[in-house]
Amino acid sequence: MVTIYDIAKATGYSAPTVSKALNGAGHLLEQTRTAILKTAEEMGYEPNSAARSLATKRTYLIGVIYDDPSMQRGFNHPVFSGVLNKFRENVEAAGYDIIFLSCHTKLSYKAHASFRAVEGVAIINADSKFNKEMQTLNGIGIPCVSTNASIPGICTIVSDNKKAGYKAAEYLFSKGHKKIGFLSAPNDEYLPASKERYEGFCQYMDEIGHPFDQSYYQQCESWTVPGGQKAFEELYKRHSDITAIFAVSDLIAMGVMNYSREIGIEIPQDLSILGFDDDRVSEYTTPRLTTFRQDSEGIATLAADLLLQHMVGLPIPSKFIHLPCEFIERDSVISIK
């Protein structure tokens, strides 16, 4: 390993001067700078981040919480994998690296964050099992943003789920549907997406004087295809007269499609389905799924920008920021007017 002292010796300058040349800091003679840079290059010098961090108290590290519990599929998540991807791209462009914060028996998120001295943390996909852990993240003086879990005091950038839920109901009604089933995900105090979609949905129905009948609500055990399949089976037992379903995720919607096929319900002729997420294959199901696309890139970019901003001391909101979903009209909902 070659250090700045080696370069100092080789060029005849002192270590601080080499440091300045390398960092483009201070005022050096142009010839001094170029001579040092040239020698550094020749000797294959690479800075040592640990030494630099120790001296500057900067690590250029951002801690990311990504534990994907609901699908138990890790990074293979229809929405948050995209958020993570774009988030990484953004912070790397600003010179940061991400490091995953984990939460084992011997380490808390907080301890991990402080051990690695991350300069900021982003909750990209949280396991609500670790909620207590996450609470501790707030108030430790380290800038934080979230793209899913809602932690008091932390800026959370999410889709405008309520508005999308409202739009879902509006759309289904505009197509003549009145007996609409709502398939929600497991309720979670800290992961409000599903609940917010439900609230928007109900709001529209209230507004048009046709309040949602609770018996048309069914909660899935998980955000998965089998979760949707099973829930729809339950719901269908109660209401075989349903003409449309709003599912809070495309995977759940696919579960509905499967059960429908199994028992001979034709989609969309007998039953319309509206999903959420625009999964990687939703464009290719039969029928092609009408759904809402979450702006995962927009969420990620805003989260990165805000975090970076907060990290240089600028204030950011401590509440929610809602980004619009894009409605993607395809073939799984028909008009029955």
Add this chain to the structure above:
Amino acid sequence: MVTIYDIAKATGYSAPTVSKALNGAGHLLEQTRTAILKTAEEMGYEPNSAARSLATKRTYLIGVIYDDPSMQRGFNHPVFSGVLNKFRENVEAAGYDIIFLSCHTKLSYKAHASFRAVEGVAIINADSKFNKEMQTLNGIGIPCVSTNASIPGICTIVSDNKKAGYKAAEYLFSKGHKKIGFLSAPNDEYLPASKERYEGFCQYMDEIGHPFDQSYYQQCESWTVPGGQKAFEELYKRHSDITAIFAVSDLIAMGVMNYSREIGIEIPQDLSILGFDDDRVSEYTTPRLTTFRQDSEGIATLAADLLLQHMVGLPIPSKFIHLPCEFIERDSVISIK
């Protein structure tokens, strides 16, 4: 921030003694150790990894290359997202954190690896655009493994694609198919999966004296649904008498299903389809897709074990290690005998 000197002052011991107590090293009186630990706890001491790294020359960091080019979906990859997930789990259990190595204009993989002083690197999902970069990883004296790109001298843990390809042909023939289309992915010298599947496929056909007719081969532009759709369209123009398709990925297979539906080919009645990967939704397509499941957890675990082993100086193979794929028989292939 509280340092070991603060603890030293508080307890009356010296910094080295505090260090030893904290690290459980050397011989200390039990009462000394407990007193120090207690004070550290009370004062909320957290070690500083930069300082420790500088002193010990250990970072407990593993560099991961994950750039997912083929799908342009980042972490949302049917196979490698799972590998990444399990890999992370394994190395974290061993006390390491992962950090993504990137390759911008101003930074090479190698420079990034050495800047962060990673103790090992894992190529989980490589962009062959950066092949030249990756070549430089070998021979820099840092242990390395790969779970997809094949770099000379680096241990690569992958599915036994050739055997699976062989099995695919064998299975299709056993069901009476003779006119079989092969849908490959883009060829890539460093990403041999698709080619290996093809080789195994051809080998079986050679062995039974029915060599594969090249005109039944069609290459997709990408590992995606539209890639498969378009390629099948081409192939079908040449051979409308095909009775079965082997697609090198489930997404490609779904492309075939789509185009089939579009032009009225019924699956599996008119056309059988065999896929690869067991995508998250393949169990739920109509018909349910018969496919090969790659053992992404096994690959990840072995890659982590080997890398960790290599990092403590133990030798590991410098060639390929092949893990078997699991054949998942579902409903998309029928017997036409």
Add this chain to the structure above:
DNA sequence: CTGAAAGCGCTTACAG
């Protein structure tokens, strides 16, 4: 414009 000195927080021999 350049350098001597000190320090970042921790650990490693080496004494005692």
Add this chain to the structure above:
DNA sequence: CTGAAAGCGCTTACAG
């Protein structure tokens, strides 16, 4: 069993 000294590689005031 405990501690004084030195060092890891870099940077930051401060002189000159």
